[in-house]
Amino acid sequence: xxxxxxxxxxxxxxxxxxxxxxxxxxxxxxxxxxxxxxxxxxxxxxxxxxxxxxxxxxxxxxxxxxxxxxxxxxxxxxxxxxxxxxxxxxxxxxxxxxxxxxxxxxx
Numbered sequence: 001x002x003x004x005x006x007x008x009x010x011x012x013x014x015x016x017x018x019x020x021x022x023x024x025x026x027x028x029x030x031x032x033x034x035x036x037x038x039x040x041x042x043x044x045x046x047x048x049x050x051x052x053x054x055x056x057x058x059x060x061x062x063x064x065x066x067x068x069x070x071x072x073x074x075x076x077x078x079x080x081x082x083x084x085x086x087x088x089x090x091x092x093x094x095x096x097x098x099x100x101x102x103x104x105x106x107x
Contacts, residue, residue: 017098019107022047022064025098034091036084053080053088072097072105 008015014031018024023046027039035042035051042050052060056079063077074096082088098107 016042017107020068022068024049025107034083034089035081036087051081051083053082056080067095072099 008028011028011030014034015026015028016024016031017026023044024042027042029039032039032042037050047061047064048057060079063079067075074094076092076094078090078092080088080090097105100106
């Protein structure tokens, strides 16, 4: 477990895990650096997320709805995140099902 955690924290790619309702279960250090929010401010957060760009709120909510209705499928899309300091960044999001050790789709 410690080795896996060490690998996740050394990545330069931002990782997050969400439950079926879109609530944040996990973020790695790279994701926090990307959006400028500490993990404590993101964990447990429910949509709309503080890093969603306000001008793309409807688009982002539609993407999240499509993900929730699509079941255990992977999807990718481009969007824009707003960092805690107000600056914005274009991102490529890759969403994949969160499958637990028993094969259950958890998020």
